[in-house]
Amino acid sequence: MERSRNYLISVSVVLLILLVASIVLFHYRAYLLLSFIMIACIMLPFFARFEWREVAGREVVLLAMLAAIAAVGRVPFAGLPSVQPTSFIIIIAGIVFGAESGFIVGAVAAIVSNFFLGQGPWTPWQMYAWGMMGMTAGLLRNAWWLKTVWGKCIFGFVWGYLFGWFMNMWIIVSNIEALSWGFFAGIYISSVYFDLAHALSNVFFLLIFGTSWLKVLQRVQRKYGLLE
Amino acid sequence: MELFRLNEVTFSFPDADQNVLQDISLTVHEGEFVVIGGGSGSGKTTLLKLLKKELAPTGNLKGSIQFKGKQIQDWEERTLIEQVGYVFQDPDNQIVMDEVMQEIVFGLENLGYSNFEMRKRVAEMAHFFGVEDLLMEKPSELSGGQKQLLNLLSVLLMKPRVLLLDEPTSQLDPVAAKELILMLERLNKETGMTIVLVEHRLEELYAMADRVVFIEQGRLLYNGSSRQVIDEIYQDQAIRLFPYLPAFARLYMEFESQPLRESIPLTVKECKQWLGGDETVGGNAANLHEEREDRPVLLEMEDVHYQYKKKASFVLKNFQLTIRKGDFFALVGGNGSGKTTALRASIGGVKPQRGKISYGGRDIRKMKDSEWHGKIAYLPQNPRTYFVHQTIEDEMIRIGDRLHLSDTKMRMDKLLDAFGISHLRSRHPYDCSGGEMQKAALACILMGQPEMLFIDEPTKGMDPISKQQLGELLTQLQRQGLTIFMVTHDIGFAAQYAKRCAMMFDGEIAADGTPHELFKGNYFYTTAINRATRETKQPEVLTYEEAVGSWSVHATI
Amino acid sequence: MGNGIQSIHPFVMFFYYICLGFFAMFFNHPVVLLAGCLSLIAVNLAHGSGRALKQWAPMMMVMALLIILINPFINSRGTHIFFYFRGKQVTLEATLYGIVTSMSLLMILLLFISLNAVLNGNKILYIFSRILPKTAFLVMLSIRFVPLLKRRLTEIQDVQRLRGMTIRQGSIRNRAKSGMSIMQILLAWSLEEAIETADSMKARGYGMVKRSPYIPYRFTKMDRNRLVCLFLLFNLSVVGGFLGYGKIIIYPMLGTLHFYPLDWVVLTSSLAVMLFPVFVEGREQLKWNYSD
């Protein structure tokens, strides 16, 4: 457990540094292409670990079901723009089942929801953002502050913004030569409403439903002796 | 050759004080068709799972289980996976892949077979089952019967020596259930495959089974050929087990002056021979339902059309239905004929593209969601959809709060008592058995004293005794003024308890009338006893109870 | 397994999309990008995605126009100055950069419209199942659950609506709350039932030995030839690209837009790659029309 955690942290940090370094050091022009390759490289170790590990059938089904639930979470909220519980479900899954499972649920939820809404160049970014959301929730699950309701709410709020910023990244990267503070600010300001709605709905869900959802998942975990 | 040999098997779950199975000794021979019966919670599923090593529940097992003369633990994993096939109850839950073809080769993929072998086996089996044109479909678009057939196929492709099935027909309509059973019989006869089947709807299985096994509270009570078991149960006068026996056998045992074990009728044909003659003594279906027409109309559906997707075909076409206050109405029909959809349309769950639905004289489109609340109770196919809270008691208290009842506690105790589930009040609903959960949900629903009850497949997976209890309860409620709209596959149940039935076909109601008018004379949509008593010396009946009531006293035959 | 483009082996089509994605982000000569966009429109029409194209067209137009219009005003690099706007220079370079960027994005979006239609669920999972078998299986399982979950959702909604939990009326807060309670029931229920799915997998030997996936698509000789052709042409184009052909220099100062002979070579070879599915589809049509 401890080893895999260190492994995850170091790999993602190293690759992120590589990404930044390559942009700064090499005057290579196809930034978008580069960013896709980088995202793929960042996520590959996580998937590779999942591939090599012994995974029980129950675990696979549970993860698949959680990802599917996260993906269809949008359906009952179709009438409420920008309110969707996908992030909330991913965070809760990460907290209960740990960093790796959190990452898998997040990344797979992105793929699955896009299978029904249409894949696009944003798919890898979405996979990365949601995957990281689940992973960080899992990594921090033993921190004292994440055990409090307020800690969870702050975590959800911050990720509401981070998610939006990651999703803006692909537009910025594809236009990096034109990058100026004005452009940068413009992109982020234009998405501020959506990010705020996302962050606030995360807080709302975590505040009201966090505890009961944790109970439901922990009950399943206990009843079937899963993913301890 | 012996396939399974169980020697004094006793089993208990980890932190339970009672044994679920107690000293079970049983042998299953190669090529046998064994049927296991018994009440809910008697341990049938547990027993069946113990025979399939991969599914064996964790717990305390005493005694030995042998497969082909060797302890089941000593067998190689692969051999057992291939040779022992297992089909579950719910067809939806077993499907893993997103395409029929992928699903049926799933087992072969796991065992590392070559593509050549997979194609060969699929080609052969798909032909035998006649499902070639389904191979490219999505499983989510199949009907219940097709899904269960698909599950059977995906197990059969691994060429098992023995097939274990746990209530495989509980979700299927009478025709699909019959097809599945016939398919099993064919497999048993033509390939010599051993079959062990757990089932509540035993009626037709008695004729096919080489052996019937009865379990009660974890103990093996009876074990022998169908006729032997029936005879023994009658000799022991085990009245509580009578409802499990096929109706014609019961009639024979009751009405025949000197019943002989060898001539207990097990099939419609045998029953007819026993009853003899073709003196059509017309049914007494004359006294029809004139008096009830003056009751006010509660639910009215006129000319309703509905389709789920724009290009899909219409699930409801020209659907007409009137339900009057105090009716006990049952809607029967095949899997996927649109029964649930009709029910959902009448409670505003789906919005019909055309047509008008009114409740109590008002168009339901104009009714607010809050107006429904408390007036109408709905219990869907799966009662798990109902529970939000952690215990049954909690659930009921919240309902009381929501409805601002003053006597929540009293009503709750009364209802729990009436359903006989007081001991479960502090249990998580999901930890109850299927029948218990159904009762708990019904108890919750009735907290608000609704005027109309919509109930979907209430008898699914229930044993005959619970069914009887439920039927009596519903009848009692109806007498107290509750209007009931029930959807079911279970013809026997509808015939016995409903006051009015309708059959759905091709999106509309094909026929509507009393159970007598509707079910008499059908081939499939009727009870076996009706088929057997048709055109015989005795009056035609639908249920065993009716026969007991209307036939001339004992020893007339 | 269908005909025309649908009959091409998924590997070949996947490679094709990778090539095109690479081109879109690698070349920046307006002519090459324009050729790419037009080819992809032709490809989309060839496999009958005209409707999807129409659906996405307004969104793509708006996006492209926005980038083209905004870029020159927020970015003032370059030396060919058109005019000054609020004290900032508006340059030819920035304008051209906007055009190139929007075309490159347009090409990627067009590519995905085609990809969503051609490499539908099972095909794309088939490709990934060769690289990441467990992950692909997980995704497949998850996709299979979605329709089931949707159906369960409607069932729960019906029941809970009659218990006074509505998501159609009331304040946003209450609607969100009801929606979430419904999701909670879905979660508890589905996780409970999923155990049976897991048991059914176990009963059929999941996780015992290495899986030998069933291969629904046959890799024919034709597919091999197509792949080799694509590969060669792709390499030719990329090598050309590394030598500077098919590309222009925009910043710090606009280079030449002139088309050299080798530029033509790059354009032709990349065009051959880009139009490859149209050739396949066209051949099929010809066969149907002119053979008896």
Ligand SMILES: Nc1ncnc2c1ncn2[C@@H]1O[C@H](COP(=O)(O)OP(=O)(O)OP(=O)(O)O)[C@@H](O)[C@H]1O
């Ligand atoms: N996982 C479990 N943990 C504890 N008790 C269990 C478990 N599964 C079943 N039981 C209990 O064991 C008993 C036998 O259950 P089983 O499922 O074998 O009954 P069954 O005969 O198949 O009933 P049904 O006809 O309702 O399917 C029941 O009393 C049940 O409550």
Ligand SMILES: Nc1ncnc2c1ncn2[C@@H]1O[C@H](COP(=O)(O)OP(=O)(O)OP(=O)(O)O)[C@@H](O)[C@H]1O
């Ligand atoms: N939510 C849905 N979306 C799309 N199609 C659906 C949906 N629900 C049902 N259908 C389709 O509508 C038809 C009728 O379904 P319905 O559930 O009403 O049948 P049913 O008579 O209740 O069957 P069963 O006896 O199996 O419960 C079926 O063909 C089904 O596949």
Ligand SMILES: [Mg+2]
């Ligand atoms: Mg059972």
Ligand SMILES: [Mg+2]
């Ligand atoms: Mg139904």
